[in-house]
Amino acid sequence: MKVSTRVGGVLVATALLATAACGSDDPPAPVDVPVDLATLDVGGYPTQPREIGLVSSYDQARFIEAERLGDFVPLPSDIDPRFVHQNPGIASVFVFPEASLGKIMAIDRFTETVPDFIGGFVSSAENDANSRGIDMVNAVMIFPDADKATAAAAALERTDFEYVDRNEPIEIPGYPEAKAHWQPQEQSIGSWYATGHLVIYTWIYDYLKIHLGKVDRQALLDLTRKSLDTIVPSVEKFTPTPVDQLTTLQRDREGMLGRTLPRPREDSWLNPPGVYAARTAPHFVSDPVDTAKFIDDAGVDLYSNDGGEVYRARDIAGAQLIRDELGGLTRSFTASDAPRNLPTAKCKEYIGRKTIAIRFYCSVSFDRYAAYVWSHQLLDAQQRISAQYALLVNAR
Incomplete structure (x- = not known):
């Protein structure tokens, strides 16, 4: 994992600004614009990446x-x-x-x-x-x-x-x-x-x-x-780990879990935290075919889930595509306010017919990474996505 140097507390938010060579007919490429992360409301959530290490049991x-x-x-x-x-x-x-x-x-x-x-x-x-x-x-x-x-x-x-x-x-x-x-x-x-x-x-x-x-x-x-x-x-392409070597397995893969928001203790979960190849991500959603398509379109190679989901795309544009797909609206969702001082994040509220459903969801991207979080309260979802965004930046 590449670690960056922090300068004056100023970090970076993702935005659709263009840089193109003079006279080029190529479409403008998205770049990142500096934003002061000290102004973000992250609640009590961590903003520094973790070193995960070996399994503990x-x-x-x-x-x-x-x-x-x-x-x-x-x-x-x-x-x-x-x-x-x-x-x-x-x-x-x-x-x-x-x-x-x-x-x-x-x-x-x-x-x-x-x-x-x-x-x-x-x-x-x-x-x-x-x-x-x-x-x-x-x-x-x-x-x-x-x-x-x-x-x-x-x-x-x-x-x-x-x-x-x-x-x-x-x-x-x-x-x-x-x-x-x-x-x-x-x-x-x-x-x-x-x-x-x-x-x-x-x-x-x-x-x-x-x-x-x-x-x-x-x-x-x-x-x-x-x-x-x-x-x-x-x-049959899977190579099992010998039983006597299982406790030497690493929990993380290429720093993905370390840059993913940890799970709050009060949340309930079915699956443990994990890192997977992109093709595995659709197993964890209700609409696998659509998810597989936008993952492929964005050139995602790795996916992690813990307190949220993180996707690693081929580039900034791919990460923004994931952010927009995850934050997109349908008949079951209406738009909610973005977090304070993080306008590129997208938040939405579930208004569908399911009686047991999490109400609020937010997505964001930074560099080639996109993230998705959820909560029953809008402020909490906004704080989670702000903290998740800071994690992505600090993990550079």
Whole structure:
């Protein structure tokens, strides 16, 4: 991480001013304009970047290993373009199964069944925003070696199979070694497939067909196979960390987490702080396809989340594109005041129909970085984005 020298307390804010060579026909390039950060209201939030260092415990190492795996897990829309509605209420990164698998797999004996489980990453989506279509979940789980992964796949399937008496064994076309069962009375299937150190759990549940009283066994098998055909070659590129080296893992990547606002203790969270490749960021949002597009347009290579989100774009213009996309208005959002003395930040208020939703959101950019924060109170959101902006500047 490059560290800058502070001069007279004057730092920098992002603005759309132009510099171009005389006589050039090229479009003007955005530059940064100095602003006195001493005038920003950052509340009690930190403004200096952190040195994160190594993991501090074995469980924290398990989380970091699961985050590393996340960079290789495809989006549901990569498997089938129908699956574009994600539920951010399901944890993507897990070492304890309750928040990720509790509603789709028997987990009451999970620790007893697979004591060597290290961590996992969940990819989930549905093809209808109102849960009137098909749910598809893929949970990729890490084990110490291939033998333990193979044993885990069989053990987890057996435990889940025995949970209710309606389950019947089924074979997945093209994957004879997968352990799977389905419920002939319902449009539902579960499959556990071991590949290397990993177990891929695929769960499909068709609300619409169940509501209509229809069963299509082949449709379940085809979608399960399609999912495995996409996920298996992708996650096989993941290189697991040897178990005896897990506690040597670094928590940060290229200073991204260090320049991201830390989480306030009073906030609730599903996923641990983490840094990911750009392609992984859409796993954490409800609109993955649109997010993937503007991330690609901006040339983002790294993404972090902690008390907010930070995106590293290819340049200043890319960061400003991210800022404008994140701060943009729709029918569900109305504009709110920018923070005092930070006019380039964009804030908005949620006015949609969801009853459980955070109300205020703000975005900002500096240099090639863009950030996004949220809060139930406007002043708090403004303070968070001001502090996050100062973090980006001070991390130069």
